[in-house]
Amino acid sequence: MNRDVEMESLTPSLDGLVQARRNELHHGTLRSDMVSSAFDPRGFPNDRASRKRSPDMLMVAADDDVTTSKYISNPSGVSRASSQVHLILPKPARYVMNRYLRRWFANTFGPPLLTLTYSLIVRYYLCVPPVNGVIDPPLISAGFIFYAWLIFSIFALDWAKSALAGFEAWALMDPRFAPPTALHLMWHTDRAWGSVSGWRDAIVPLCMGVRHRYSKQPTRRVARGPAGLWWFFAFSSFLFYAAIPLSSLTMEMEPAFKRSTRTISILGANETTFDAGLSNLIAEQANNHWRTGNPTTPYGETVLYGPIGVGNGSDKYYWDTINDACLEDVKSPSNPAHQVTFFSGPKVPERVHGSAWGLLTNLSCSIISPTDQSFRLLKVYDIDNWTAPGLTSSRYGTEFFKEYAGFTPSLFDEGTSFGVSYAYLIASDLAVGSRDYVNAAAFPTNGSLEIVLWQSYKPPSVADETFQKLLYHPAVIPSMWKNKSREYQGFGISCMVDSRTGTADLHAERRSYSNFSAKVSSPLNISLAGFNSFNSYPGIVALQNIVFAGFTNAVLNVMAPLTCENSNVLSLVTCNPWYGANIATGGVPEFAHGSDKEPQIQLQTISPARFKLAIQKLFGEATIAMMAQGEVNWEGNLHGIDPTTALVPGKVPWSIVLTLLVLWSAVNTIPSLWVFGRKRWADTLSGFEMFRFGAEWKEAVWQFEENEFEKCPILLEVPGMIGDMEANVMDTGFIGLSKDEARKNGSFVFARDAVI
Incomplete structure (x- = not known):
């Protein structure tokens, strides 16, 4: 009887607390008094820094099934066990870090396999041209090889960009490679490193920067071109963009003959x-x-x-x-x-x-x-x-x-x-x-x-x-x-x-x-x-x-x-x-x-x-x-030859393409092997992540004066590191931008104004 009375007396207070908490989650803000008490000078929550929890503070579990508990001070006559009430609150915006192994395998072993495939074509077709118009019957017809490679090359360019995008998503989280400002980050938004127009747009500010650097009267000028990571992706893409179209020019089809088992009449x-x-x-x-x-x-x-x-x-x-x-x-x-x-x-x-x-x-x-x-x-x-x-x-x-x-x-x-x-x-x-x-x-x-x-x-x-x-x-x-x-x-x-x-x-x-x-x-x-x-x-x-x-x-x-x-x-x-x-x-x-x-x-x-x-x-x-x-006429052990098609060297030497493919495989595979098994917040940098960027830095977005990000200097004041996570914790975290600029061997810190 006493316990029922106690619960009835607590119900109005708990209902009010839940409603207030839901309003905070809905609007994405927390009270300023909570902010002052939630963070220590380093930017970490006070309860995590001191490892002490107030009985009146809301605690959020770090696992996927977030269960919210409320510890309430015991009123007179109420036991501690009966004062603990479990409330089911909306799940906070936390994300599990994944390895994305399938994409890693594609990015790691795809380039070597493609290079190996082209090497086999060179070895068994281009290096074995018809001798006086006659070829050894190949295991796979030359026509199939030629058209299959031609069709594959059409889709391979996009596949190569997609494969590199996986490594890009990880690299943008690492302080050693992440862009220092949002302006540099913007170069990665549409994978411009994999297109001719992107290369052109990047070369223009690069040339302007070089011109200002070596000018007789240099003026202070902020470089608005991409950072080194972007140029790495551009170099890899350029190798592939040069190799694939040229590869189709290294081989041609021509009529030929192959040995057959058809017995001929001898005269x-x-x-x-x-x-x-x-x-x-x-x-x-x-x-x-x-x-x-x-x-x-x-x-x-x-x-x-x-x-x-x-x-x-x-x-x-x-x-x-x-x-x-x-x-x-x-x-x-x-x-x-x-x-x-x-x-x-x-x-x-x-x-x-x-x-x-x-x-x-x-x-x-x-x-x-x-x-x-x-x-x-x-x-x-x-x-x-x-x-x-x-x-x-x-x-x-x-x-x-x-x-x-x-x-x-x-x-x-x-x-x-x-x-x-x-x-x-x-x-x-x-x-x-x-x-x-x-x-x-x-x-x-x-x-x-x-x-x-x-x-x-x-x-x-x-x-x-x-x-x-x-x-x-x-x-x-x-x-x-x-x-x-x-x-x-x-x-x-x-x-x-x-x-x-x-x-x-x-x-x-x-x-x-x-x-x-x-x-x-x-x-x-x-x-x-x-x-x-x-x-x-x-x-x-x-x-x-x-x-x-x-x-x-x-x-x-x-x-x-x-x-x-x-x-x-x-x-x-x-x-x-x-x-x-x-x-x-x-x-x-x-x-x-x-x-x-x-x-x-x-x-x-x-x-x-x-x-x-x-x-x-x-x-x-x-x-x-x-x-x-x-x-x-008579028949013996002589056999004729039948018409077929042969794959012969084309206008471009195959050695040039093979060299480009080997170099492209190296610059793709070696970094991918280096990051084997490391987790990241997303498989690729997509529009959803960019939406979060705009949502978190809406004040900066409001100051955009041009339709091109290169002409928005406010982005130079916005940090560019992606991967908002707790320091030294790589399993869970928020998606967004870091609070500070990326620095070598730096740690990820919270960028939001408050946490749950």
């Missing part, structure tokens, strides 16, 4: 059809192509493959190699022999990769003197004094002298063509009439083809400049043909050739071969007796013999005249070997004024370098013709 020979070819027909085809003067390379996508790692992957590998050797011979006549190795695969309709059967050839030709003892087959003492396998100079001009050329094989012949008198002696080794590629143990290795060429002029033709320079060549020897009563200039070509059949791996990118393995062709069970035509004898003879037949127009395996002997006069002039070698190396008939009044049509004298090139071209044409023969 040329294989090991079962190779020996069914006709050597004389092959020699004739080689001679016809040789005389066109075109580069020595197969038609279409069929190529002569070079060894892997040799050459630049050109589809004209063999032609480029022998042509370069010719240029070297012109510059330095004493050059040693040039060796070239190439693989002639079957005729195919498109670029291929895989394993194929073909002809491997190793050719080495050198320019030597006619009397050089390094000749293996020829012994030459003079133009009319020589020996060759099955021939001697004394037999020249006798009956059937030339008809035996297809058996020996060796030949001496002479003639006149377009003003030039010529004579040549040629021989190749290995017996004719066998099938030289059906037995690996008897492959035609280390075969030879040797030629000596003599040239002269007789009136009314006149010697050209090339002929006059022949005397200065170390391999040229003058020779007097007694029956002709004129001097000839002669030189020799010696070729060592090793040819064998087998399988090799073909590479579409470099147009090269590797892993050659000797493999014979399948011999045909055909009786030679049933063949009557000169060109009907099957079986492929050694490569050097086919070249011999192609050069001389002799018929292998048959006693027959040269194919030019029965031609008319015009054909005799053009089908001879000298004319063929001249045209094959770019010779063009031209007018020359001799002893006659009328100009004469002449061809240039063939120099040693050109003649060597002509013989090398004929070897190439012979290998092409040998592998182009095929009865029907």
Whole structure:
């Protein structure tokens, strides 16, 4: 009964106290007498400084669920326990500090991951450009990479600003980095450090400050530009703003091809059809192509493959190699022999990769003197004094002298063509009439083809400049043909050739071969007796013999005249070997004024370098013709290539962008790692925090005279540090501005006029 009376007597007093307290919270003010008693000289509440609480003072808990208690002095007859009344008051404006780990992870690991992604693009795409238009099939298509990066770069700029904003929110709370005044703080309100307009606005006061500092009559001027923290963010943003747009210019898309598993149809020979070819027909085809003067390379996508790692992957590998050797011979006549190795695969309709059967050839030709003892087959003492396998100079001009050329094989012949008198002696080794590629143990290795060429002029033709320079060549020897009563200039070509059949791996990118393995062709069970035509004898003879037949127009395996002997006069002039070698190396008939009044049509004298090139071209044409023969289309282990797109380096070097990205990652990641786990009052500086700034400093806001903060000097009198918290307490606190300017290693203090 007594307790009920006591509670009824206290109720009116408590109701009045609660209503007054609610009014104070609503208006955001406290009584001045409470202010004077609530703070000590340092700015801290007296109850916290002294750790003594008056029984009549309102106490506020520091946890999230704020429960307000009132201790009332005990009236007479009322116990202490019964005088303690719990009141539920509005929750005060306190905020829990958070770490914002997700944003921290994005800001810390995002830049390195982006840089790593670009590095992978550089490593696996830009540093591996198409080789002759062919690329390795990538794990991810180049088109997807290109467009994905392009789309990502559109949003990456905003993402980078957002990531930096998290670090900015923490830095503005730290006295070591926070801006000293509100004017400096205002530069951070709209993240102007991440825009071109913001950089422009910051550079103007910077330049003005420098100008005033170094002026002859300096005047006192307050810098209104941003502080160092703002410039740090601007530098980081500038790196990214420069790197991302430029990154799209470091890569381009272009059509390319990729290796496929699609099996193609092969048009040329294989090991079962190779020996069914006709050597004389092959020699004739080689001679016809040789005389066109075109580069020595197969038609279409069929190529002569070079060894892997040799050459630049050109589809004209063999032609480029022998042509370069010719240029070297012109510059330095004493050059040693040039060796070239190439693989002639079957005729195919498109670029291929895989394993194929073909002809491997190793050719080495050198320019030597006619009397050089390094000749293996020829012994030459003079133009009319020589020996060759099955021939001697004394037999020249006798009956059937030339008809035996297809058996020996060796030949001496002479003639006149377009003003030039010529004579040549040629021989190749290995017996004719066998099938030289059906037995690996008897492959035609280390075969030879040797030629000596003599040239002269007789009136009314006149010697050209090339002929006059022949005397200065170390391999040229003058020779007097007694029956002709004129001097000839002669030189020799010696070729060592090793040819064998087998399988090799073909590479579409470099147009090269590797892993050659000797493999014979399948011999045909055909009786030679049933063949009557000169060109009907099957079986492929050694490569050097086919070249011999192609050069001389002799018929292998048959006693027959040269194919030019029965031609008319015009054909005799053009089908001879000298004319063929001249045209094959770019010779063009031209007018020359001799002893006659009328100009004469002449061809240039063939120099040693050109003649060597002509013989090398004929070897190439012979290998092409040998592998182009095929009865029907067939399929093997060759695969084609399919169209695709490739990512190639663009107009801007990727190294510049990669350097910018690495630097950008460093200036973002290192500070972020430094502040790992530290709490802050908000994830980013937003409009809500700026609203609180205006609310707390409304008197300063009322003094704004311009619409731009740079033109409001009152902001220089407002402190700029953000993070209104108790000294040495980092868990809870108010959001606002500090009472004092930011100072290094300073503590956060209350900025409000009163506390609960």
